[in-house]
Amino acid sequence: MLFGQGGCDVALELQRQVKDFVLRNFLFTDDDKALANGDSLIRGGIVDSTGILELVGHLEQAFAIRIPPEDMTPANFDSIDAIGAYLARRLAT
């Protein structure tokens, strides 16, 4: 289903899945308003560096990809928007 839709829908669906995980796993809530997609996860104190590794492990398992150390930058992982865009790029290749 994910890959049968348009690029924009794919990115939105990826964002939704990542956000669900972050909300449930780091903020213990399913309240969508608790986190904006552009919020900084690291500087905002929502996810620390150990949490980022946990998030990366989850993404690798959920999307059957391997995320190499050189991709593990704040630019790729510091917000739901950034993670969604990174995943969209990885899954498109």
Next chain:
Amino acid sequence: MTRLDWNVLDLDYEQEATRIAARLREIVSRTLHRRGLVVAISGGIDSSCSIALAVRALGPERVFALILPERDSNDDSAARANILAQHLGVRVQTHDIEPALAAIGCYEQRDAAARRALPAYGPGWRMKIVISGGAEGRINVFRLIAQAPDGEVHDVQLGLAEYLQIVAATNFKQRIRKTLEYFHADRLNYAVVGTPNRLEYDQGFFVKNGDGAADVKPIAHLYKSQVYGMARHLGLPERVCAAVPTTDTYSLAQGQDEFYFALPYRSMDLALWALNHDVPAAELARVLGIGEAEAQAVYEDIRNKRRTTRYLHLQPVLAGEVNELDLHA
């Protein structure tokens, strides 16, 4: 623009030693209401400097030194600690904590996690954890470096669960040591000295309820280079002053910079000072001879470690107010 140079870390050591000693006397007598100080000494520069300041404050008869080796600590560390205790004229007791660590599962749990990451790992191997990424502007990841009995070195990235278990098991060392420090402190009605320098304190390089636990931390405001300077000023033995900073926690020798800090300690000191005084990254880069982007990454790594380790500094957080206790008096 602030012009940065290495002299910013210069200090009037005699004046500062006098000030710390006076403050220690005041803290121990009027705030903690104890009769002396317990200091666990590793042979490293921080605990050596701390106990020397404790002796300067209270005299050798009111300072009790502990040497707490275990399977993975270097024999030379305990030798240096003994030389220091003799030099200062304090009472000293050595307690090998290996049996306690073995009984509680420290080595077994650590090795089980290492084997999950590297199945060949087993008896006779030595290991350490290194951290990488932060200085290059990436998110830090952890690697296991293990040396087989035949000398071959293996280097594997650690999964989060394995990393956490190795650290959790290793933290037994600092916590068992602290248990012994408080046994003697309670027995003698003394207070316990924590020995972090400013770099360690600021960046959270300590184990909560382990080496992070203490009643007073006399050098937590001094940069590591200043601790070396203070040790020399106090006339500590040359073997102590020349000690290379290591964690002395893993069976393979591990520099503090490769485990935790982005740069060697002198450069980290300067970077931390520069960040604390709003010096632009380009100016730090000029003095350290590195690129501006790398200096910026070092700044960000410092900020990130502050965020990540903030909880280590926190007292237990209450869910409601208890205002009757005047804890800041």
